[in-house]
Amino acid sequence: MRTLILILVVCVISFASCKKAAYLTDDGLHSEYVDMSTYDYLKSHPNGMFDTLLLIVDHFGLKNELNSAKTFWAPSDYSIKRFFKLKEALLKEENENAEYTFDQFLSDIEVDSLRAYIYSDAQHTLSTANTSYTHLNNGTSIDGFAYNKQKQPQGQWSYQDIYYLYYIKVRGEADQTAPDGSIRVDRNDQADVRVLCQTTGIKTNTGTVINVLNNYHTFIADFNESGESGPLIEDLENGLRFTYAVSFKAASSYSGATVTVPSAWIAETFALEADEIPSMIRNSIAFGAVEPNGTFNTNYTASAPGHWFSADGTVVPWGDNARLFSEFMPASWTFSIGQYPNRSAVGDTYTIKQALEYTNRSNKKLRVEFVFNVRIN
Structure with missing residues (x-):
């Protein structure tokens, strides 16, 4: 069977006046292949979900590197906005009248921060994931990444096994995984940062597989070493x-x-x-x-x-x-x-x-x- 895109919809449902629309209509099976380059596919998103991300890509001149990548764990503009607001708030703590511009924001980003989402070794997606960790190496100074899949509780809407894909930043020792992919945090260790993928397995004509990260992920900041001492x-x-x-x-x-x-x-x-x-x-x-x-x-x-x-x-x-x-x-x-x-x-x-x-x-x-x-x- 052809691999299908697993779309994990993370949304807020509005109950404002509306009528039954396309999402209730079966318009057939969707292919995971798109006849566009990785860059052009992200640029073509109808809601501009990756416009700011591509400005960062352009800033570092990484368009060709992105197109030639085997895997891209794509942060959405929501994730980037969360990081922008975090940096802005830190600046305003020092000077409440300070203005934080996008140019300042770009200067605060290191190229390896973006490359932490880009892999040239292989295509990593739900179809290649195990419930145990698959460790990754992106060849940058920001390392220690992995991914796994996690089985979801059986729902009334499906009798098939459903798995979600997670992109993981390991902190301390890697968390232990149960047979279903759920994690066990050791007593004296920090929990790893697990970022849910909302869409997985999009394949472009330049050979990249795109896994789109959850909008609640904070670009870069989620992967910084934490100083938490635990509970x-x-x-x-x-x-x-x-x-x-x-x-x-x-x-x-x-x-x-x-x-x-x-x-x-x-x-x-x-x-x-x-x-x-x-x-x-x-x-x-x-x-x-x-x-x-x-x-x-x-x-x-x-x-x-x-x-x-x-x-x-x-x-x-x-x-x-x-x-x-x-x-x-x-x-x-x-x-x-x-x-x-x-x-x-x-x-x-x-x-x-x-x-x-x-x-x-x-x-x-x-x-x-x-x-x-x-x-x-």
């Missing part, structure tokens, strides 16, 4: 508590940060195998928010399993009182924490709490709590 870990009478310091910029979008929690510790607490826990969540393992009064709230108000929180850490629906959300992705052991647009200011702090609860075969209730102390920069 504060405390023993509870019936489990563990992880406390994380999280910070992100005030924004007019739902942006924030991600936190990957150590599956090995959680599995040990519950006396279970790490790779069996994700499928148990929302079944025999309950996921909920811990309200300020201690109530365990399993009613989800954000994408399940997840919650919106008010300024004091109370679970609220999306709306007037919402400040932060926290959504858990069990397959990758990752929390996505973000903000309600234009509702927080620099210096605001919040504490939100969530937990997993499991009643074991001895009828003992065990709990792993996650506390996120969030600061808006």
